[in-house]
Amino acid sequence: MLQQPPAQPGMREDAVDTPALIVDLDAFEANLDHMAGLVAAAGVRLRPHAKTHKSPVVAHLQAARGAVGQCVQKVGEAEVLAWGGVPDILVSNEVVDPAKLARLAALARIARIGLCADDPRGVDAAAAAAADAGVRLRVLVEIDAGGGRCGAAPGPDATALARRIAASPHLIFGGIQAYHGLAQHLRTPEERAAAVGAAVERAGSVVEDLRRHGLACEVVTGAGTGSFALEAASGVFTELQAGSYVFMDADYARNQAPPPFRQALFVLAGVMSAPRPGTAVVDAGHKAVAIDSGLPLVSGRQDVRYVAASDEHGQLALDPGAEPLALGQRLRLVPGHCDPTVDRHDWYVGVRRGRVERLWPVAARGAMA
Amino acid sequence: MLQQPPAQPGMREDAVDTPALIVDLDAFEANLDHMAGLVAAAGVRLRPHAKTHKSPVVAHLQAARGAVGQCVQKVGEAEVLAWGGVPDILVSNEVVDPAKLARLAALARIARIGLCADDPRGVDAAAAAAADAGVRLRVLVEIDAGGGRCGAAPGPDATALARRIAASPHLIFGGIQAYHGLAQHLRTPEERAAAVGAAVERAGSVVEDLRRHGLACEVVTGAGTGSFALEAASGVFTELQAGSYVFMDADYARNQAPPPFRQALFVLAGVMSAPRPGTAVVDAGHKAVAIDSGLPLVSGRQDVRYVAASDEHGQLALDPGAEPLALGQRLRLVPGHCDPTVDRHDWYVGVRRGRVERLWPVAARGAMA
Numbered sequence: 001m002l003q004q005p006p007a008q009p010g011m012r013e014d015a016v017d018t019p020a021l022i023v024d025l026d027a028f029e030a031n032l033d034h035m036a037g038l039v040a041a042a043g044v045r046l047r048p049h050a051k052t053h054k055s056p057v058v059a060h061l062q063a064a065r066g067a068v069g070q071c072v073q074k075v076g077e078a079e080v081l082a083w084g085g086v087p088d089i090l091v092s093n094e095v096v097d098p099a100k101l102a103r104l105a106a107l108a109r110i111a112r113i114g115l116c117a118d119d120p121r122g123v124d125a126a127a128a129a130a131a132d133a134g135v136r137l138r139v140l141v142e143i144d145a146g147g148g149r150c151g152a153a154p155g156p157d158a159t160a161l162a163r164r165i166a167a168s169p170h171l172i173f174g175g176i177q178a179y180h181g182l183a184q185h186l187r188t189p190e191e192r193a194a195a196v197g198a199a200v201e202r203a204g205s206v207v208e209d210l211r212r213h214g215l216a217c218e219v220v221t222g223a224g225t226g227s228f229a230l231e232a233a234s235g236v237f238t239e240l241q242a243g244s245y246v247f248m249d250a251d252y253a254r255n256q257a258p259p260p261f262r263q264a265l266f267v268l269a270g271v272m273s274a275p276r277p278g279t280a281v282v283d284a285g286h287k288a289v290a291i292d293s294g295l296p297l298v299s300g301r302q303d304v305r306y307v308a309a310s311d312e313h314g315q316l317a318l319d320p321g322a323e324p325l326a327l328g329q330r331l332r333l334v335p336g337h338c339d340p341t342v343d344r345h346d347w348y349v350g351v352r353r354g355r356v357e358r359l360w361p362v363a364a365r366g367a368m369a
Numbered sequence: 370m371l372q373q374p375p376a377q378p379g380m381r382e383d384a385v386d387t388p389a390l391i392v393d394l395d396a397f398e399a400n401l402d403h404m405a406g407l408v409a410a411a412g413v414r415l416r417p418h419a420k421t422h423k424s425p426v427v428a429h430l431q432a433a434r435g436a437v438g439q440c441v442q443k444v445g446e447a448e449v450l451a452w453g454g455v456p457d458i459l460v461s462n463e464v465v466d467p468a469k470l471a472r473l474a475a476l477a478r479i480a481r482i483g484l485c486a487d488d489p490r491g492v493d494a495a496a497a498a499a500a501d502a503g504v505r506l507r508v509l510v511e512i513d514a515g516g517g518r519c520g521a522a523p524g525p526d527a528t529a530l531a532r533r534i535a536a537s538p539h540l541i542f543g544g545i546q547a548y549h550g551l552a553q554h555l556r557t558p559e560e561r562a563a564a565v566g567a568a569v570e571r572a573g574s575v576v577e578d579l580r581r582h583g584l585a586c587e588v589v590t591g592a593g594t595g596s597f598a599l600e601a602a603s604g605v606f607t608e609l610q611a612g613s614y615v616f617m618d619a620d621y622a623r624n625q626a627p628p629p630f631r632q633a634l635f636v637l638a639g640v641m642s643a644p645r646p647g648t649a650v651v652d653a654g655h656k657a658v659a660i661d662s663g664l665p666l667v668s669g670r671q672d673v674r675y676v677a678a679s680d681e682h683g684q685l686a687l688d689p690g691a692e693p694l695a696l697g698q699r700l701r702l703v704p705g706h707c708d709p710t711v712d713r714h715d716w717y718v719g720v721r722r723g724r725v726e727r728l729w730p731v732a733a734r735g736a737m738a
Contacts, residue, residue, distance in 0.1 A: 003735045003737075015468075051680060076372060097387070097641075148648075271465075273519040288737050292655050
């Protein structure tokens with residue numbers, strides 16, 4: 001259910017109710033601008049991933065800086081964005097359920113809607129839904145870029161899918177998607193370059209196959225915050241799907257020194273118990289901050305570590321000689337993983353220079369269907 | 370934000386939109402009845418933990434079977450329950466923030482409200498909020514039962530806290546809480562018995578200390594689904610806080626053979642991609658099913674394993690010779706951990722004999738402040 005916002009505009013950050021999802025607006029806007037500059041210089045398009053932010057407000061801020069549209073993973077996310085005025089949305093994922101496809105076809109009346117397919121039955125189901133609604137849906141062929149999750153194998157399978165899409169009067173062939181999720185989180189630049197290099201080769205081979213069959217592939221889309229510079233420079237990718245760059249997290253920051261973007265997302269936590277010297281407990285456990293990619297860091301306090309998360313508690317360990325923490329004191333936590341952390345919260349609290357400037361709903365929170 | 374329900378009453382389960390949170394109503398009701406019988410036989414009271422279910426509907430079903438009230442971890446959860454007609458609520462957690470305490474004091478006008486303290490400043494803050502609102506708040510002393518998280522040390526600290534509460538005209542001394550969270554998930558019965566035995570000893574010593582100071586300790590509350598039979602038989606605990614028993618999960622089921630309760634909670638997932646033999650991908654990743662206590666199991670399919678979770682994808686591995694999975698096919702996943710899985714969803718879909726019988730909102734979902 002929608003929760004009440006933990007803050008009001010004008011409030012000081014240390015008066016915000018905890019836990020709360022804080023956006024440092026200076027850092028966030030710097031990230032938006034920096035990425036806009038990078039993609040412009042590289043001559044590629046940016047279609048940021050809304051799985052990170054789940055907010056039409058953020059989507060519009062990205063569009064104002066040149067983003068050509070948004071990616072989503074779920075039909076429910078597409079609905080929230082389209083209903084919030086986002087005009088161009090790609091579901092960067094397979095959709096095969098007829099009820100979900102009917103919802104997408106309905107959305108195609110108010111926005112440009114694309115989706116992915118990696119199986120001829122998915123293509124046929126999308127065509128049936130589009131025919132039934134009297135619209136045309138844009139379908140991209142997802143190829144397995146090397147991650148071994150979804151995606152058709154490059155070669156005859158991918159080519160046949162593209163031709164099947166192009167042959168349908170109810171579909172538009174939208175290009176190919178080659179997203180390498182695993183590559184985003186590889187630890188060294190060399191590992192990421194090798195993984196993305198292989199993905200570029202696979203994508204390029206499919207583009208060439210299609211050209212030989214007379215099918216122009218105007219869009220090759222993929223990439224994430226961990227790898228986008230490689231895809232941008234590849235000469236094969238035309239569109240980048242990076243999402244996390246707007247907020248960043250501890251996991252992405254570990255992989256690049258210095259990180260190319262600023263940490264803009266925090267979970268504000270309050271100290272609720274400090275029964276023994278050297279320890280304290282904050283009111284943000286893993287229901288408030290995702291731990292799938294590691295525990296959060298404590299921002300600005302290198303002498304305090306978040307050492308264990310239970311559902312509603314975060315256990316802190318203070319280094320010897322650390323300044324003690326007071327009951328009620330606020331701490332900013334840097335999430336280990338931004339996307340699922342955002343998805344736990346109903347509200348963004350936008351802060352600048354210590355004061356709450358804006359509240360935004362996490363409008364597609366929980367839009368998992 | 371509140372999402373649309375993934376089902377309607379009367380629908381067949383295999384038509385429910387995915388992912389969806391499924392309650393097997395026969396199993397759920399059997400669990401409610403079984404626990405009610407166990408606590409009645411043991412002569413203790415049951416105050417189930419709403420951190421699991423986050424639903425006034427479930428709370429009322431538990432009350433109808435004799436539960437004396439509910440536990441919550443968060444003020445926001447207390448609000449949702451009180452506004453939903455639950456008359457007796459214990460925040461089984463420290464609350465030290467003045468704004469949160471003011472919200473609790475306001476609730477004390479429509480429900481019997483308790484909270485925990487492990488620090489004299491917490492007691493004073495609760496007294497100030499109660500005085501300001503013109504109500505009395507019930508405060509329990511939380512002792513460290515052995516888990517080393519929150520809680521005052523048994524001995525002079527705990528006694529002084531109890532006396533401080535009892536001395537305030539704005540507070541009621543409500544007893545002690547001795548919850549051993551770590552003990553719930555120890556793997557063997559012997560380990561759990563040793564941990565709870567130590568907790569019982571600590572709690573008993575505090576009760577005795579208080580008696581010597583002329584303070585009757587009418588409530589000793591604690592225990593969870595992993596240990597409650599031990600506390601129930603202790604002669605020291607008067608009230609059990611078990612919550613997960615209503616739903617169960619893969620982690621609790623691993624610890625007791627046969628499990629004393631039935632698996633009643635599932636995440637229904639749909640197969641969205643199956644590009645290579647022996648693998649498939651479902652549309653429920655860790656945004657839909659919590660993985661902090663291990664990956665989900667695939668119910669009824671011992672030949673299929675859920676082997677990796679990304680944000681929105683679950684990777685399945687099929688054993689050699691396994692019956693293939695069809696695109697669009699539904700699978701019931703058994704969550705590794707029920708509480709945070711529930712907290713990802715907006716709706717319970719109550720199913721009996723293959724059909725949707727009821728929808729309940731997860732009313733306190735995201736009530737983390």
